[in-house]
Amino acid sequence: MTSRRGFTSRSAALAARAKAVEDVRRGDVRATRDTFGEFWAKVLEAKRPYVTAGTLQDYTTHGRKRLLPWFGALKLAAVDEDRIRDWLAQMAELVADGELSAKTVNNARTCLSMTMGEAVRRRYIPQNPCRWVPELPVERTEIDYLRMGEIDRYLDACADFYRPLAEFLVGTGARISEALGVRWQDVDLEAGVVRISRQRARDGDGTAPTKGKRFRSVQVGPQLAATLRGVREERTTSGLDDGDWIFLCPPPRRGRYSVRTEPVPPSRKTAHDWHEWALQDAGLRDMPLHSLRHTAATAWLATGHPLIFVQRQLGHRSITTTEEHYGHLETSFMREAAARTEALIAAGGDRRAA
Incomplete structure (x- = not known):
C-alpha cells in the first residue's frame, strides 16, 4: 500500500491485496510468524532423512554464507521478488569480482527456491517469488582431461602408493569420494566388476551413500584387475590387516601419518595433493582430480563405446547429463556413417538394375 513493489498502479496493488486477504480467509494461505531463518x-x-550428508552440508553452507545473512531475519512473507532480485544483483557483483562463481550463486538460488516452494506447499505464501527471477548466465567451459597419449605419462609419474588409486580413477570413472569408499568385498576381479554404493564422508573416517544414493556396477579391464590383484597379494604377503579398504595411506612414518595406528584410506585433500604432484612430475598442465573421471569417459568414447555405456559406467541418472558433457565427443555411431549409408544406397541401386 506504500510502494509499487512491482505493481503498475495503486488500483492493481489494492486488487492484489484484496485477493491475498480472500485467500487467507478461505484457508488457501495460512498465516505464519516464522522468519525465513526459522523456516x-x-x-x-x-x-x-532424504538427502546424502554431502547434499545436506551443501544446503547448510549456502544458507549460512549466502541466504541467512540476507533473508534470515525477514518474515517469510516479506521475502518477495524485489528482495530476491536485490540479493541476486549483489551476488552478481561478487561473481564479477571473482569472489564467487555463477554456478555457486545459482545453486544458492536453487536452495532459496526450494525453501520458498515448500512455503507455498504448506500454504504460508501464495506463490514462489523465485519463479520470475532467472538464474545468472553460466559460461560453459570446455572440460579438460588427459588425452590418450598423456595417460601413461601421468601414471608413470604417480607415487607408488598413489598409482593403484590413479589407475582405478582412470579405469572406472569413479569420483574420488567413491574410490576411497570401495572395499575388497565390493570387487569381483574374476568377473571384472566393481560395485559402487558408498563414498567416503567429507569429514571423518566413515562412509555415506553415493551421490543420489544410487548403486551401480562398473566394468573394469584386465589390466586394472591385475593391478588390484597385485595390491591384494602384496597385503596378504606382508600380513597387513587393511580393514578391507582397497586404497590406504602410505605406511606410518615421521610426520603427517605418524600418529595413525590403523590403516585407513587417505583423505580427499591428500589424494588431491598426490594428483597435483603427479601432474607436475609428468610435466602436464594443471587440472583438477575430477578430470580423471572425464578422462575415463573420453577414453571410452574414443575407443568406440556408445554414450549409454558411459552413462552406466559413470552412474548418471539420465543420459541427458552424459550427452551434455560428452555428446560432442561420441564417434561410435558417426564414424564412417556417411560412407556406409552411401554403400547401402548403391547396393540397392545395383539390385534394382539387376
Missing part, C-alpha cells in the same frame, strides 16, 4: 531450519530438518 529454513525446519526445511533442512525435513530434508535430512
Whole structure:
C-alpha cells in the first residue's frame, strides 16, 4: 500500500491485496510468524532423512554464507521478488569480482527456491517469488582431461602408493569420494566388476551413500584387475590387516601419518595433493582430480563405446547429463556413417538394375 513493489498502479496493488486477504480467509494461505531463518531450519530438518550428508552440508553452507545473512531475519512473507532480485544483483557483483562463481550463486538460488516452494506447499505464501527471477548466465567451459597419449605419462609419474588409486580413477570413472569408499568385498576381479554404493564422508573416517544414493556396477579391464590383484597379494604377503579398504595411506612414518595406528584410506585433500604432484612430475598442465573421471569417459568414447555405456559406467541418472558433457565427443555411431549409408544406397541401386 506504500510502494509499487512491482505493481503498475495503486488500483492493481489494492486488487492484489484484496485477493491475498480472500485467500487467507478461505484457508488457501495460512498465516505464519516464522522468519525465513526459522523456516529454513525446519526445511533442512525435513530434508535430512532424504538427502546424502554431502547434499545436506551443501544446503547448510549456502544458507549460512549466502541466504541467512540476507533473508534470515525477514518474515517469510516479506521475502518477495524485489528482495530476491536485490540479493541476486549483489551476488552478481561478487561473481564479477571473482569472489564467487555463477554456478555457486545459482545453486544458492536453487536452495532459496526450494525453501520458498515448500512455503507455498504448506500454504504460508501464495506463490514462489523465485519463479520470475532467472538464474545468472553460466559460461560453459570446455572440460579438460588427459588425452590418450598423456595417460601413461601421468601414471608413470604417480607415487607408488598413489598409482593403484590413479589407475582405478582412470579405469572406472569413479569420483574420488567413491574410490576411497570401495572395499575388497565390493570387487569381483574374476568377473571384472566393481560395485559402487558408498563414498567416503567429507569429514571423518566413515562412509555415506553415493551421490543420489544410487548403486551401480562398473566394468573394469584386465589390466586394472591385475593391478588390484597385485595390491591384494602384496597385503596378504606382508600380513597387513587393511580393514578391507582397497586404497590406504602410505605406511606410518615421521610426520603427517605418524600418529595413525590403523590403516585407513587417505583423505580427499591428500589424494588431491598426490594428483597435483603427479601432474607436475609428468610435466602436464594443471587440472583438477575430477578430470580423471572425464578422462575415463573420453577414453571410452574414443575407443568406440556408445554414450549409454558411459552413462552406466559413470552412474548418471539420465543420459541427458552424459550427452551434455560428452555428446560432442561420441564417434561410435558417426564414424564412417556417411560412407556406409552411401554403400547401402548403391547396393540397392545395383539390385534394382539387376
